[in-house]
Amino acid sequence: MGRVHPCCSEEKKVRKGLWSPEEDERLASHIARFGVSCWSSIPELAGLQRCGKSCRLRWMNYLRPDLKRGRFSQQEEGLIVALHKALGNSWSQIAARLPGRSDNEIKNFWNARMRKKLRQKEAAAAGSNRGRNNSAEDGRKTKPAPSVFDPFPSCQDHAAAGSSCDDSSAAGSFVVGDAVVATCPAAVADAEDDRNAAAAAEPGVTPPPMTTATATATSTSRACATDARASCDDGFLTAMVDDASFLFEDFYLHGDNDDGQISFWDAHAFS
DNA sequence: AAGATCAGCAACCGCCTGACC
């Protein structure tokens, strides 16, 4: 098997399992004060009997202040489907385009949906007794490989594609419906400026290191604060979601639905 | 009311990659 991380294999006791509120508090306050420089050193510095990987995971999936909790909105679901279509199981890349959601959360969500759909299909197949040659199940096998494209290439690219994204007005956040569903990379640099300005305003206070999450959180919250999100909805992602429906219909919809309608999940591609 | 099943979520495991020496 793979090499065991030194931080996880040391003789010293390393706790596993669920994190206690005290541990969360220790980790969160440590990162709030000092930021993240080296995960492997954080357990010791924060007084935690955890390995660095575990700390990182806990922070990324649960303690990060910019994380949203709760159910995925319809818009988010649609975007996940579209992004999964484009990117496959690259959960981190999908998560990078869904501010406030961790890759783990998206992965769990997707897998739960997969299980549900698979079960439904099996039940339907068992009920109908005879399979059709062009069933969705078969269609999966002939599914073309996901096209390689970057849903977030750059604002210039958006503009070239007829977009009107304005980085300066809404921190580069993109909106589908009411939800801020993605953040333009240009906003990252923007957020970095904000951070530096804040550091200058409060000498002696060391800001946490800049991360994608920081930038996303900064720009997303700013976008909400200015309520200027709609101005940045260039239709790019909306179009992408629409396009995803089109793709799914093209590949997977073969008149299965009585009403001729197709939902994201009825139409989604099994990976 | 109690056991079985399901669904959602948190966390671990194993592997890969890039930086560094």
Place this chain on the structure above:
DNA sequence: TGGTCAGGCGGTTGCTGATCT
């Protein structure tokens, strides 16, 4: 140039609460 290490990622497991029978 090869070895070591840390960070990161996707896959998987296991726990827990909700729902069903």
